[in-house]
Amino acid sequence: MEQRQDEQAPLPCANGCGFFGSADTHGLCSKCHRNSLHQAVAPASSSSAEHGAVAAAVELPVGDGAQLPPATRAKTKSRCAACGRGVGLMGFECRCGGVFCGAHRYSDRHDCGYDYRGAGRDAIARANPVVRPDKVDKL
Structure with missing residues (x-):
């Protein structure tokens, strides 16, 4: 019975953020584990995104002087126009x-x-x- 309590005792996060980690997340708390996963995925996706941007730039045909209209972001309607409160x-x-x-x-x-x-x-x-x-x- 004492062994189970020792195994289940929460350990502090390996990054030292103040929360408790678990063995499933390699000693990290859930937030630090999620951040480490995002950091591991981000470099791989950024290199493929750069490659895709270069390929897209190469494939664009050169028109007869016509320019593409600038991309505009759609205005979000999630805020009140008077007070700025979320609607x-x-x-x-x-x-x-x-x-x-x-x-x-x-x-x-x-x-x-x-x-x-x-x-x-x-x-x-x-x-x-x-x-x-x-x-x-x-x-």
Whole structure:
């Protein structure tokens, strides 16, 4: 019974980070073991990535002076436009084009530049066309 306790006694991490390691991870804690795996994989993948970049550069055909458009990153909609708080999956999109959290989703809670009054007038004008009477020619 004493042997089992000695075998199961936690050992400090071999990197000295303050956590306990295990024999399965070669005396490292889970975080140090994960970092060591990433460091072991990173040099191998970077050399293959450089080789792939060189091969891709060689295969690009030279056009007749036309340049490729610069790559733009898609704007993430995971932050509130007013406070910067994360909105997650339930972000509220306003008519002004911003994405807002639950506290700033209404137009009076953020600086909304959308003209609701003008949009309402336009909607009514489209829904109710002007009816003009015919001239008095029918008499």
